Amino acid sequence: MTTVNGGRILVVGGYGAVGATVSQALSQWFPGRVLVGGRDGDRARQLGGVRVDVTDPAAFRQSLDELKDVVAVVMCVEPPDAGVARVCFERGVHLVDIGATLRLLDDVAALHEVAAGTGATGVLSVGVAPGLTNLLARWAHEAVGGAERIDLTVLLGAGEAHGADAVRWTVENLARSARGTALRVPMPGYGVRTAHPFPFSDQHTLPRTLEVGQVTTRLCLDSAPMTTALFAARRPARHPAVRRALTASFRHIHLGGDGFAVRADAHRGPHHAAYALTGQKQSRVTALVAAYATRELLTASLPTGVHHIEQLPALSQLPEQLAEHGVALHQLGSA
Structure with missing residues (x-):
């Protein structure tokens, strides 16, 4: 698989119900590039990962600075605000966000110009x-x-x-x-x-x-x-x-x-x-949607800026791609 970006993929909450499946799927596609992160440092380190705190944007910024080679963050936990998203975009780091709270989605979407200015892409409404x-x-x-x-x-x-x-x-x-x-x-x-x-x-x-x-x-x-x-x-x-x-x-x-x-x-x-x-x-399928979106982000030319999943034509066939994971598509009516 050819990737346009080197570097590692930080899966925040990568040991949780959704994050563990995201980490496993991405590790199959990007061996050696997936890094598990989360507030529970012991659980993260047991998986070879690191402690990161999305409730503290300044601390998260320091973590990215220390890690140096993170090119994408997959957010499998919900932060209190859009501070962590801003930190990612200001550094040109891509973001795939599984969050489902409207206020947070709107706040991250408002960072469209910030992301576009550094060449970063954010993908929202993922799950x-x-x-x-x-x-x-x-x-x-x-x-x-x-x-x-x-x-x-x-x-x-x-x-x-x-x-x-x-x-x-x-x-x-x-x-x-x-x-x-x-x-x-x-x-x-x-x-x-x-x-x-x-x-x-x-x-x-x-x-x-x-x-x-x-x-x-x-x-x-x-x-x-x-x-x-x-x-x-x-x-x-x-x-x-x-x-x-x-x-x-x-x-x-x-x-x-x-x-x-x-x-x-x-x-x-x-x-x-x-x-x-x-x-x-x-929960497993939510994780697979996030993993597929991240793979597309790192192997294709998605537009910069922040976009909801339905705004990205490259992801439009995801419902069909999930058939190999037991997800069945039904056409129930036609115009």
Whole structure:
């Protein structure tokens, strides 16, 4: 494999639920170039890595200066702000960010000119949702010749052992308001499910990147009783004590499987197009999306600056590339 950039790839959180798979995949493609990093220095050093702290941009800057040869950072943990992204871009270091919080995504996207000025590229909305949902939305949008409305549906396996950060993120967002109403949606392999509006970032970024008037993302679990229980807790989850209890509960209760499905429906007048993906272990596939995006970043000429995944044509075929990892593509409707 020919690479346009030498140097090492720093995977921050590279020992976690997602980061470990990112590190393994990249090590197969770039032997000897992957460096695991994280706040738990002992765990990182056990894997030949280093301690890095994304909550302290000054310390992170010093770490990059000491390492010298880092050309790309894959962020598998969510920092408190865009400070670390700025540090990367100011040094011409590429960034692939798995973060899913809208505020942080917007703050990193605002560094577009900083990155472009040093020849760096940032890739955002990397994962399943956001990520694969964004790519399917673009496919459906183009299939109808420009959508007026896009509906995204995410089904997650209630039995999958998600990382602590993922569970905490879900519970925190459960308490936030989400536009739209619940819908009954046919999901390949799962039948018709009731999906509830949920504040995924894709529904906020896609209206800008695709110029679509209305985008709504909805969530359900593979277990209907768990879906009912989750959204029954939406109002109580506004209280911090309830959120803490829910986070603890959902980390230990596994009443479903480990499969997932995502679906994108685009509408323009009488025209309708829909695509879906199904697979196993959403955390693993999120990591694979990040790994593929990083490989493309280091082996092809992606544009400089900061871009969401659906803005990069070189990554548009990722849903098909994931077939070798057991992810199935379904075309459900056509214009």
